Amino acid sequence: MLNLIGIVGTNSDQSTNRQLLQFIQKHFADQANIEICEIKDLPAFNKPKENQAPEEVQALAAKITAADGVIISTPEYNHSIPAILKSVLEWLSYTSQPLVDKPLMITGASYGKLGSSRAQSHLRQILDAPELKARIMPSSEFLVGYSLQAFDEEGNLKDANKVSELEDIFNDFTQFIEITNHLVSKNPTKKAQKFSWEDN
Amino acid sequence: MKIVGIVGSNADFSYNHQLLNFIAKQYKQLVEIEVLDIKDVPMFNQSDDQTDSAPIQHLNEKITEADGVIIATPEYNHSIPSALQSVIEWLSFKIHPLDGKPVMIVGASYDVQGSSRSQLHLRQILDAPGVNAVVMPGNEFLLGEVHKAFDEEGDLKDAETAKFLESCIKKFIRFINVVNVLNAPEGMKDLSSAEDLYATGSIDTTIQGIDMMADDWVEQAAEATGAVDGDTYVKLDRGILTVNQLNHFLNSMPAELTYADSNNQFLYYNHHLDAEEMFASRRPEQVGYPLAECHPKQAFSGVSWVIQQLRKGKQDVVKTHVPTHGPDKFVVHNYQAIRDEEGNYLGINEYVQDIKPIIDWYLEQTGQQLTGGDVDAVSGATSKVDTVSGATVKG
Structure with missing residues (x-):
């Protein structure tokens, strides 16, 4: 059984990305234990002189390190990801870098029809930075548009096509985790010693 | 021209802060630049609206009043820092001070990239409909x-780099003027020649033989025409007032009043405030000037357009809101056509008002509320509802 972490990419009380992760958690319960992690109470990143993360961030980092893979579900704010999600990634990259070599899948939901498409492409570029260096599953994109109407009262995705699309992607992800672990076990990344964005 | 420079990092020490300080110092002959920090702005959270907090309102005020904005961004993880992202989210949620605002992006980084990737992200973010800056x-x-x-003095060591930066700043100043034309009503065409803004002609009431640019034009013109003043009675339609009563009456109007005749000469304003206290400043010696001498050249096309609307009877009043007085004032300039009984155009009655106290009073009396943050200017492939998933809440 896989152990996965699902990160809700927003600090909003109401979030269809949270709903999406809850659905994934429930729907794939026979294949994976998925723990949903909130970032809403994490402090804002401010680049402290000592590279020490606050306790809440350390707790999240420890969970990521222990997990077989990570799913991030992001909304779209201003053609990009929310500042709070970016802040968490800054903390992780600035401190223990738990995402390095970690298999990662991106999903997203938005109220409009575009389903967070631009936010997801920004997130990919960000996760590709050397201090994050997550192993993002390529050639996959799961977008939920009109997300306020997408779920029924039990929190299930209403559209059967969408569910089967998600099943395919999740199946890919389980295999991707295996392949990635094989790849990185032979040649693990040395964590960056010096940050390219130091002192700017 | 006033520009604000925003430091895109909340770190205690920032090279981007240093870069903006250098720009402000080095090019102060060209433009006035105030450098602003974002350290105190809280993390954006749509469930905890802090739009009214002091740090956000401070930025809102400064940006609204500025002619343009320069953002200096570092690069964190191939993108802009979360602190800058958070600021932009606040400034696109309930308030939209960057809407239509000319913006220039610069950036510094420790590595060779020089913030190349974060500048591209920032462009895309500023293009989002809730932000709608003009980059x-x-x-x-x-x-x-x-x-x-x-x-050690905080100056750029490389002369070529400083020279290139100067050319970028100069371009930006010109860009601000271009954007102003874009934002002007029907500003596609230069209409400056449609009106005789230098008042070279004359009409029946033009007072001849006096230099329009003279500081004491009013005194000279009064002498030439034998104009009455003081306690002399004047017969009006309908009533009789002394000139003093008439002056006090006009000065008590809840607006700045200006009369320009159909020859485009500035003849009168209700002078009871100093120029600095006025929304549209006037000085006593300007009375008598042709309108061309009351406006900067880049405004001529807009001024001519307004006069043409009134002269040709296309509109009776042209209104424009002027946001540069800050978010706590709703300043409206009204250009009302003055016509005689037959409808002939006699000139402009310009009245300038802050209508916010009126709106506030009315809302308080009736218990109604303004619903803000409604961005209708959504363009391109983005549907309006997508704006909601951006950091904009519909009213």
Whole structure:
């Protein structure tokens, strides 16, 4: 059984990305234990002189390190990801870098029809930075548009096509985790010693 | 021209702060630049609206009043810092001070990239409908290996780099003027020649033989015409007042009043405030000037357009709101056509008002509320509902 972490990419009380992760958690319960992690109470990143993360961030980092893979579900704010999600990634990259070599899948939901498409492409570029260096599953994109109407009262995705699309992607992800672990076990990344964005 | 420079990092020490300080110092002959920090702005959270907090309102006020904005961004993880992202989310949620505002992007980084990737992200973010800034294209200023770039006085060591930066700043000043034309009503065409703004002609009431530019035009013109003043009675339609009563009456109007005749000469304003206290400043010696001498050249096309609307009877009043007095004032300039009984155009009654106290009073009396943050200017492939998933809440 896989152990996965699902990160809700927003600090909003109401979030269809949270709903999406809850659905994934429930729907794939026979294949994976998925723990949903909130970032809403994490402090804002401010680049402290000592590279020490606050306790809440350390707790999240420890969970990521222990997990077989990570799913991030992001909304779209201003053609990009929310500042709070970016802040968490800054903390992780600035401190223990738990995402390095970690298999990662991106999903997203938005109220409009575009389903967070631009936010997801920004997130990919960000996760590709050397201090994050997550192993993002390529050639996959799961977008939920009109997300306020997408779920029924039990929190299930209403559209059967969408569910089967998600099943395919999740199946890919389980295999991707295996392949990635094989790849990185032979040649693990040395964590960056010096940050390219130091002192700017 | 006033520009604000926003430091895109909340770190205690920031080379981007240093870069903006250098720009403000080096090019102060060209433009006035105030450098602003974002350290105190809280993390954006749509469930905890802090739009009214002091740090956000401070930025809102400064940006609204500015003619343009320069953002200096570092690069964190191939993108802009979360602190800058959070600021932009606040400024696109309930308030939209960047809407239509000319913006220039610069950036410095420790590595050779010079913030190249974060500048591209920032462009895309500023293009989102809730933000809707007008970002200057091209003129990309990337300062790589910034820890080696400045000398002890905080000046750029490399003369070529400073020269290129100066050319970018000069372009930006011109860009601001271009954007102003874009934002002007029907500003596609230069209409400056449609009106005789230098008042070279004359009409029946033009007072001849006096230099329009004379500081004491009013005194000279009064002498030439034998104009009455003081306690002399004047018969009006309908009533009789002394000139003093008439003056006090006009000065008590809840607006700044200006009369310009159909020859485009500035003849009168209700002078009871100093120029600095007025929304549209006038000085006593300006009375008598042709309208061309009361406006900067780049405004001529807009001024001519307004006069043409009134002269040709296309509109009876042209209104424009002027946001540069800050978010706590709703200043409206009204250009009302003055016509005689037959409808002939006699000139402009310009009245300038802050209508916010009126709106506030009315809302308080009736218990109604303004619903803000409604962005209708959504364009391109983005549907309006997508704006909601951006940091904009519909009213």
